Amino acid sequence: AQKITQTQPGMFVQEKEAVTLDCTYDTSDPSYGLFWYKQPSSGEMIFLIYQGSYDQQNATEGRYSLNFQKARKSANLVISASQLGDSAMYFCAMRHPSGYSTLTFGKGTMLLVSP
Amino acid sequence: EPEVTQTPSHQVTQMGQEVILRCVPISNHLYFYWYRQILGQKVEFLVSFYNNEISEKSEIFDDQFSVERPDGSNFTLKIRSTKLEDSAMYFCASSEGGGGQETQYFGPGTRLLVL
Numbered sequence: 331a332q333k334i335t336q337t338q339p340g341m342f343v344q345e346k347e348a349v350t351l352d353c354t355y356d357t358s359d360p361s362y363g364l365f366w367y368k369q370p371s372s373g374e375m376i377f378l379i380y381q382g383s384y385d386q387q388n389a390t391e392g393r394y395s396l397n398f399q400k401a402r403k404s405a406n407l408v409i410s411a412s413q414l415g416d417s418a419m420y421f422c423a424m425r426h427p428s429g430y431s432t433l434t435f436g437k438g439t440m441l442l443v444s445p
Numbered sequence: 446e447p448e449v450t451q452t453p454s455h456q457v458t459q460m461g462q463e464v465i466l467r468c469v470p471i472s473n474h475l476y477f478y479w480y481r482q483i484l485g486q487k488v489e490f491l492v493s494f495y496n497n498e499i500s501e502k503s504e505i506f507d508d509q510f511s512v513e514r515p516d517g518s519n520f521t522l523k524i525r526s527t528k529l530e531d532s533a534m535y536f537c538a539s540s541e542g543g544g545g546q547e548t549q550y551f552g553p554g555t556r557l558l559v560l
Contacts, residue, residue, distance in 0.1 A: 363546045373534055375488070375551035382546045421488060425547070432478065432501055433538075433549055435488040 333357075334422050334436035341441050343412045350397070351407040351439045353422030362424055364405040365433065366396070369419040378420075381405055412443045447471045449552035451537050457558045458527055466522045466555045468537030477520045478538040478549060479512065481505070488536065494520065495543060527559045 333356040343349040355364065366378040381389045381396045389396040397406040409416055422436040450469045458464050470477050479491040492502040494512055511523045520539075524531055534556050538549040 361546075363548075365548065367551070372553075373556065374553040375536055375538075377548055377550060380546075380548055423488075425549070432490040432493055432503075433480070433488075434490070437487045 334424050334434055336422055336436035336439050338439045339437075341439055343409075343441065343443055345414060345443055345445050346411055348408060348410045349412055349441065351409070351420050351422075351441065352404070353406055353436060354402075354404045355422075355424050356403060357424065364396070364398070365423045365425065366394070366405075366407045367421045367423060368416075369421060369438070371418070375421075379407065409441075414443050414445065417441060417443045447473075449537055449539055449550055451535075451552035451555050453555060454553065455556045455558075457560065460529060460559055461526050464524050464527055464557065466524075466535050466537075466557070468520045468522070468552055469518050470520055470537065470539030471541075471550060472518070474539035474541050474550075476500075476540045476543045476547070476549075477512075477514070478540075479522045480536045480538065480551075481533040482536065482554075483530075483533045491522075500543075527557075529559050532557060532559045 335354045362383045364381045368376045368378050379389050379391045379394045381398045388398050393410045395408045419438045419440050421438045423433045425433050452467045477494045480488050482488045490503050492506045493500045509525045513521050534554045536554045537552040540547040540549045
């Protein structure tokens, strides 16, 4: 069975600093995708970044980057230069090619950015 | 930029009543999903839909639930006889393909409250 673990229920960071949100996963499939979503207090789920299991380089999207360590089965999200608007819940998710590729989510990390 | 839309944004209903949640996926996407998030908990997969039929469903998706694509644009989730524990945020998502590397884009959600 596929499993996603986010061990940090909450994180605090000061504006303009970088922060790392942890995510580890467990799967026996060689092919999978790892995703991070942001959920602000308004409730919507916003796609941030994707990493494929065969990708050679770590994914980057603007201020978001993914520290992908395949051997350790970790896919940590790094947010550089935090902004107040980054305060939200962040979910790590994995998609695997069994069936029609549903997403399995972690429990999430609440990030609070202070001025 | 194309996006997934959902209506209504909020729904309050009495226990035992039927509710229909509506979604319009991104127009060129072929795979559709419903997820739910009970308040304070992680996002859980309900069902995936492709080529006018259910391709995968979770144990949550019992006989009280059904999905339909009544026309070329809408994708609906019906709960036949709501229970208190159905209170949750329901997210619709869509993706262009069904592979493990495909990104699922989420709608803003429908917050369902069963009294």
